[in-house]
Amino acid sequence: MMAPDSRDGAAPCACKGIRRCLVCEKLEEKGQLEATGRKVVHHFLYNPETKLAVCKDAAEEAASFPFPGVFLWEDFISEEEEEALISSMDQDVWNQSQSGRRKQDFGPKVNFKKRKVRMGGFSGLSSLSQKLVLRMQREPSLAGFQPVEQCNLDYHPQRGAAIDPHLDDSWLWGERLVTVNMLSSTTLTMSLEQGLPELGLEGEVHVAVHLPRKSLVALYAEARHRWKHAIRREDVRERRVCSTYRELSAEFSPGGQKAELGAQLLNIALSFQGAPV
Numbered sequence: 001m002m003a004p005d006s007r008d009g010a011a012p013c014a015c016k017g018i019r020r021c022l023v024c025e026k027l028e029e030k031g032q033l034e035a036t037g038r039k040v041v042h043h044f045l046y047n048p049e050t051k052l053a054v055c056k057d058a059a060e061e062a063a064s065f066p067f068p069g070v071f072l073w074e075d076f077i078s079e080e081e082e083e084a085l086i087s088s089m090d091q092d093v094w095n096q097s098q099s100g101r102r103k104q105d106f107g108p109k110v111n112f113k114k115r116k117v118r119m120g121g122f123s124g125l126s127s128l129s130q131k132l133v134l135r136m137q138r139e140p141s142l143a144g145f146q147p148v149e150q151c152n153l154d155y156h157p158q159r160g161a162a163i164d165p166h167l168d169d170s171w172l173w174g175e176r177l178v179t180v181n182m183l184s185s186t187t188l189t190m191s192l193e194q195g196l197p198e199l200g201l202e203g204e205v206h207v208a209v210h211l212p213r214k215s216l217v218a219l220y221a222e223a224r225h226r227w228k229h230a231i232r233r234e235d236v237r238e239r240r241v242c243s244t245y246r247e248l249s250a251e252f253s254p255g256g257q258k259a260e261l262g263a264q265l266l267n268i269a270l271s272f273q274g275a276p277v
Contacts, residue, residue, distance in 0.1 A: 013159070014096035021100025022160030040203030042195070046210070048072040053207045062199040067190075067207055069223030071141045076216035077132070082182050086241060088128055092276050094154055100161035100233075104276040107149030107246075108265055112169050117261065124274035125150045129243070133270075136178060136245075142218060145176055147245035148262075148269040152276075155186075155231065155240040162236065165191050165228035174247040177219045181211040184238040188217065190227040 013023040044053035046067055053067040077085070094102035109120035125133075129150055136142045155161035168177055188209040195201045207227070211217055219229065231240075252262030268274075 013098075013100060015098050015100075019098045019164065021098075021162075022158065023100065042201050042203060042205045044205065044207045046070060046190075046207050062196070062201055065196070065199055067223070069219060069221035069227075070190075070209060071139070071216075071218040071220070072209070072211075073139065073216040073218075074212050075214055076135070076180060077182075077214050079214070082214055085128055085243075086182060088126070089152055089154075089241065095276075097153070099163055100156065100159035101163065102154040102156075104152040105149075106274045106276060107151065107269070109277070110172060112171065115171060117172065117265070119264075119268070121277040122265075122268055122274070123277075124271040125245075125269050126274055127272045129245070130272040132180065133245070136216070141220070142176065142178065145178065145245075146247055146266060146270065147178070148248050148265045149173070149246045150274075151244045151246075153242050153244070155236045155242075157233075157236050157238065160233050161240075162233040163231045165189070165230040167225070167228055168246070170225065170249060172249055172252065174249045174253070175220050175224065176247055177224060178245045179211075179217050180243045180245075181213065181215050181217065182241045182243075183213065184236075184240045185213045186211050186231060186237075186240055187235040189230045189232055189235070190223060191230065192227055 013021050015021055015024045042062075043056045044064075044067075045056055046052075047054050048070070051067060051070070052064045054064045055062060089104060092104055094104060097103040106122070106125050108122045109118045110116070125147065129147075133145070133147060136145055153163075188211055190207040190209060192205045195203050195205050209217065223229075248262045248266065250256050252258045252265070254263075256262065
């Protein structure tokens, strides 16, 4: 079965507020995003071997600094696994999401503003994710990782797909965010709007984390809670699909105030019998 909206620009977008994609910009007769004004941005590149953010500009006062909280696993999946995963996803419905993306959710229904969680039609994570989760858990930094939500996102350059700088919720979602990057390489842009004055870096600081095709990236510690992360429009050059997995926070884990609900969610999730909700 062909996935809905497989034709470029055939369906309306789902952008709200300040978010934009190429579809709504065309509808609004805008050829490009409005200029946002000039600001000072310091650009660094993450080195996964040294775990340092290395400055791209030799003239910068801070040549490099430690960048904790990023784990990169190249060739996490094989080409055969990637093909099977994408084929399975494309047989399900892709729903429109904001900023030109499409999505498939495997997880509970959550109202983050009211802090409410309900099961809805949640029936577990995708069956194809079971062996991937077991593989993740063999990595020491992901030991004990038990995801309760999986979100598949589909990025098309023809739609101007991107995701704005943001911090993931920490009321329901726990310490580690894990993403498997498929079909094309891209760059995850980490940003700190207030800069790093202790290093002489006034203004915004960006750290580019290169994500090769078929790789896994995990964010935790400062990279999870202090630095915002984004995928910029210009870093989506071909179709890109990713699966992001999230674990439960301490409040929903054993000993937490909502441990019983957390146990119910986890039992459903790890049945790996789910369909997108």
